[in-house]
Amino acid sequence: MKQLVNLFVSVLVLSAVLLFATYRLNASEGYSGGNTLTIFNWGDYIDPDLIAEFEEQTGITVIYQTFDSNEAMMTKIEQGGTTFDISVPSDYAISKMKEDRLLLPIDHAKLPNLKHIDPRFMNLSFDPDNAYSIPYFWGTVGVVYNRELVGDHEFTSWNELWDPALHNDILLVDGAREVMGMGLNSLGYSLNDKNEEHLQEAKRKLNELTPNVKAIVGDEIKMLLANEEAAAGVVWSGDAAEMMWENENLDYVVPEEGSNVWFDNMVIPTTAKNIEGAHEFINFMLDPEIAARNTEYVGYSTPNAAALALLPEDISGDERFYPAPELTDKLEVYDNLGKRMLSHYNELFLEFKMHRK
Amino acid sequence: MGRNNLWSKLYLACVFLVLYSPIAYLVFYSFNSGGTMHGFEGVTLDWYKEVFQDTRLLIIVLNTLVIALLSAAISTIFGIAGALAIHRIRRYRRKNALLSLNNVLIVSPDVIIGASFLILFTIAGIQLGFTSVLLSHIAFSVPIVVLMILPKLQEMSPTLIDAARDLGANNWNVLSKVVIPFIKPGIFAGFFMALTYSLDDFAVTFFVTGNGYTTLSVEIYSRARQGISLSINALSTLIFLVTIVLVVGYYFINRRNGGKRARLGVPTQ
Amino acid sequence: MTKSRNLFLVPYLAWMVLFVVAPIVLIAYYSLFDVDGRFTFDNYTKFLSPVYLQMTLNSFWYALLITVFSLLVAYPTAYFLTRTKHKSLWLLLIIVPSWINLLLKAYAFIGIFGTYGFANKVLELAGIGTKQILFTDFSFVFVSVYIFIPFMILPVYNALDELNPSLIYASRDLGASPWLTFRKVVFPLTLEGVKAGCQAVFIPALSLFMITRLIAGNRVITLGTAIEQHFLVTQDWGMGSAIAVVLIIAMAVIMILTGSGKRGALHGSQ
Numbered sequence: 001m002k003q004l005v006n007l008f009v010s011v012l013v014l015s016a017v018l019l020f021a022t023y024r025l026n027a028s029e030g031y032s033g034g035n036t037l038t039i040f041n042w043g044d045y046i047d048p049d050l051i052a053e054f055e056e057q058t059g060i061t062v063i064y065q066t067f068d069s070n071e072a073m074m075t076k077i078e079q080g081g082t083t084f085d086i087s088v089p090s091d092y093a094i095s096k097m098k099e100d101r102l103l104l105p106i107d108h109a110k111l112p113n114l115k116h117i118d119p120r121f122m123n124l125s126f127d128p129d130n131a132y133s134i135p136y137f138w139g140t141v142g143v144v145y146n147r148e149l150v151g152d153h154e155f156t157s158w159n160e161l162w163d164p165a166l167h168n169d170i171l172l173v174d175g176a177r178e179v180m181g182m183g184l185n186s187l188g189y190s191l192n193d194k195n196e197e198h199l200q201e202a203k204r205k206l207n208e209l210t211p212n213v214k215a216i217v218g219d220e221i222k223m224l225l226a227n228e229e230a231a232a233g234v235v236w237s238g239d240a241a242e243m244m245w246e247n248e249n250l251d252y253v254v255p256e257e258g259s260n261v262w263f264d265n266m267v268i269p270t271t272a273k274n275i276e277g278a279h280e281f282i283n284f285m286l287d288p289e290i291a292a293r294n295t296e297y298v299g300y301s302t303p304n305a306a307a308l309a310l311l312p313e314d315i316s317g318d319e320r321f322y323p324a325p326e327l328t329d330k331l332e333v334y335d336n337l338g339k340r341m342l343s344h345y346n347e348l349f350l351e352f353k354m355h356r357k
Numbered sequence: 358m359g360r361n362n363l364w365s366k367l368y369l370a371c372v373f374l375v376l377y378s379p380i381a382y383l384v385f386y387s388f389n390s391g392g393t394m395h396g397f398e399g400v401t402l403d404w405y406k407e408v409f410q411d412t413r414l415l416i417i418v419l420n421t422l423v424i425a426l427l428s429a430a431i432s433t434i435f436g437i438a439g440a441l442a443i444h445r446i447r448r449y450r451r452k453n454a455l456l457s458l459n460n461v462l463i464v465s466p467d468v469i470i471g472a473s474f475l476i477l478f479t480i481a482g483i484q485l486g487f488t489s490v491l492l493s494h495i496a497f498s499v500p501i502v503v504l505m506i507l508p509k510l511q512e513m514s515p516t517l518i519d520a521a522r523d524l525g526a527n528n529w530n531v532l533s534k535v536v537i538p539f540i541k542p543g544i545f546a547g548f549f550m551a552l553t554y555s556l557d558d559f560a561v562t563f564f565v566t567g568n569g570y571t572t573l574s575v576e577i578y579s580r581a582r583q584g585i586s587l588s589i590n591a592l593s594t595l596i597f598l599v600t601i602v603l604v605v606g607y608y609f610i611n612r613r614n615g616g617k618r619a620r621l622g623v624p625t626q
Numbered sequence: 627m628t629k630s631r632n633l634f635l636v637p638y639l640a641w642m643v644l645f646v647v648a649p650i651v652l653i654a655y656y657s658l659f660d661v662d663g664r665f666t667f668d669n670y671t672k673f674l675s676p677v678y679l680q681m682t683l684n685s686f687w688y689a690l691l692i693t694v695f696s697l698l699v700a701y702p703t704a705y706f707l708t709r710t711k712h713k714s715l716w717l718l719l720i721i722v723p724s725w726i727n728l729l730l731k732a733y734a735f736i737g738i739f740g741t742y743g744f745a746n747k748v749l750e751l752a753g754i755g756t757k758q759i760l761f762t763d764f765s766f767v768f769v770s771v772y773i774f775i776p777f778m779i780l781p782v783y784n785a786l787d788e789l790n791p792s793l794i795y796a797s798r799d800l801g802a803s804p805w806l807t808f809r810k811v812v813f814p815l816t817l818e819g820v821k822a823g824c825q826a827v828f829i830p831a832l833s834l835f836m837i838t839r840l841i842a843g844n845r846v847i848t849l850g851t852a853i854e855q856h857f858l859v860t861q862d863w864g865m866g867s868a869i870a871v872v873l874i875i876a877m878a879v880i881m882i883l884t885g886s887g888k889r890g891a892l893h894g895s896q
Contacts, residue, residue, distance in 0.1 A: 022419040043579030063569035066579035081485040082567035215843020219581040339661040365706040379734035439638035457878040464877040473649035496645035508818035
């Protein structure tokens with residue numbers, strides 16, 4: 001009994017000490033003060049130095065909290081009980097949040113730096129006139145391949161993935177929209193297709209890909225491809241850039257049949273308490289010099305034209321990540337398909353995953 | 358016996374080797390100047406420096422520890438009460454019904470627990486943060502504590518209690534002098550399992566946290582999209598080393614004290 | 627006796643009503659609505675489609691494999707541990723690895739099992755040659771056992787530790803072989819611990835996810851994966867809840883089947 005009591009007492013004392021230490025650290029960072037801005041972003045999706053600079057410039061203390069998927073983030077904001085001032089959802093999530101009335105309108109008059117954004121990234125289908133969202137980063141979906149391992153393939157067509165020579169040598173990203181989109185695109189259909197026959201055809205085509213698929217994975221796909229675990233993979237361009245930075249044998253291409261172009265935009269959720277500060281933060285991130293530094297840290301493609309001009313030629317001139325407008329015109333943004341259709345896409349994707357060779 | 362002994366040592370060595378190999382892997386790459394968990398380039402201590410410069414990360418570590426320790430201790434107390442309560446129920450059906458309910462949280466995937474707790478907390482109007490995270494960690498750790506203690510109670514012979522009563526012990530005495538000492542190994546097992554649950558949990562914490570309060574798992578998972586930096590490896594290495602020191606230290610201090618008491622004739626059990 | 631029983635039940639029942647019964651009611655409620663928020667039993671009829679039945683079968687099969695292998699590894703470990711000098715220290719050291727973040731350990735396993743990883747280097751040196759280890763059933767079961775093994779070792783260890791050594795000596799003195807002693811004396815007396823361990827492994831193994839993606843590359847799809855998908859990707863909470871309800875019922879059935887002893891039977895020896 002005494003031993004047990006000892007254990008509990010030491011746990012309590014230790015917790016009290018740790019709580020006190022946390023309190024002191026929080027106080028020294030200013031988190032307990034009044035003038036704060038809570039940012040809800042993907043992990044490691046901003047240069048931390050920029051946050052410190054923003055705090056210095058404005059006197060606002062930034063509280064940074066992270067999420068790992070759009071859907072989980074939306075659930076949190078929908079349920080309330082939190083005070084997020086800024087979030088960074090992707091395109092389809094923005095249109096869904098708008099529909100569910102989870103976003104506050106953004107006052108463009110408070111964003112003098114908005115003029116730096118390339119007009120082709122403004123006024124997109126998921127948010128006309130950018131009433132609720134401001135571009136942060138963008139990219140595409142395509143094929144990463146290892147020049148040493150794939151032979152003559154250059155993956156200018158999705159259909160090259162079906163080559164029997166690539167047996168058990170392809171990794172797919174674990175996303176229903178991405179994989180179904182690839183199936184639809186490879187047949188010449190739109191990746192937002194709602195036609196049941198087309199969808200079934202795409203699933204049958206995907207089932208034929210099964211022998212080539214080594215695994216369907218998440219973020220670890222970067223590590224696997226950089227490690228030459230497979231010859232090719234279907235990935236987002238941001239991930240591709242990181243892998244290529246690690247492994248020089250890798251190359252990235254967006255197949256000619258078309259593919260997805262995606263956007264992560266800054267929004268102000270309805271949970272916001274510091275709306276003024278949120279605008280200040282968005283404007284700060286739009287500053288060309290700041291945006292350029294952030295782009296160098298994060299490694300994704302920036303929609304900020306003035307920032308792009310400041311970046312070195314080997315980044316800004318890379319056609320794989322900054323394709324010419326005539327190429328991006330062929331790419332499609334994911335439409336918000338509605339819950340029922342999205343659910344159907346996921347069922348089909350699940351059936352594909354369950355399909356055994 | 359000598360040969361038997363050797364085989365058993367060899368077997369245990371293999372088990373420990375496998376258990377610690379991924380950790381050795383993480384520790385090894387925490388010194389990699391190459392920046393990734395493959396292709397070792399050179400030795401560096403930069404990642405460790407980065408850990409100590411990142412105050413936000415340190416706060417997260419402290420949060421994680423406080424939650425783990427407190428939730429494990431409190432859920433152990435609830436678990437003891439639960440196990441005793443279930444044990445005393447004589448009706449077979451009722452006992453099984455309670456046990457099934459007990460296990461619901463173990464079988465439910467974390468996302469469901471997280472989502473339903475989130476709804477509960479928002480209905481109850483509890484601000485998301487420290488309190489909500491602590492409450493949920495206690496909640497999902499209780500069943501494993503019960504599961505660890507129950508078999509000990511079932512082993513306990515009822516004659517032990519009867520004997521104590523015959524000697525004039527009241528309810529509290531029976532509990533504190535007979536029952537609790539007997540089930541102590543189960544209680545410890547429960548406490549450490551609760552600690553494990555709490556430290557490992559990502560999904561539930563993610564849903565019920567808010568207002569800048571974050572634990573280490575949530576932070577690590579959300580960094581996966583951008584690639585986990587080796588400073589996380591460095592941090593895990595440090596935590597691991599501190600844990601080992603604490604565990605070994607705790608064991609030997611406890612043993613020394615226990616030894617003394619034993620010599621003085623006070624039973625340690 | 628009656629008085630004190632009520633006292634113990636109070637905190638436990640309070641916990642149960644708040645954090646078990648309330649969520650179950652919520653889940654059961656959600657399972658009756660489709661994506662558009664209409665009342666329906668469709669989610670349950672959908673569960674009876676071949677895709678989900680196959681998935682259920684998979685989940686049970688893998689959970690069974692994981693439990694069996696965990697027990698096979700854990701029992702000797704626990705047995706040998708009870709005979710070491712600093713046994714409780716070694717026991718603690720068995721638990722310590724599980725305090726390191728699971729995602730990190732999974733990444734380490736990806737590195738170790740990869741085509742150019744440590745495991746394959748060993749295979750090559752042994753003359754077997756490179757094999758695909760990652761994204762196979764083997765790696766999936768291996769890592770799952772790795773994760774669950776402390777949950778099996780602890781209760782078994784506790785049961786073995788309490789075992790009165792004089793029972794073993796008595797059995798030996800009566801001329802029983804070590805194997806017979808184990809089968810007739812040791813194992814029956816540790817049955818409660820084994821049961822607790824199996825429950826602590828099998829039940830959560832039914833709803834494993836994450837590892838199915840990281841280590842099995844979505845080659846293994848369990849009910850847990852599907853629930854995860856429905857809650858986080860499709861946002862079809864109705865279907866996710868329906869699967870959860872089925873899981874909870876399955877678990878209750880398992881509990882009743884492996885029920886801890888018959889009426890009145892308090893000891894494993896009876």
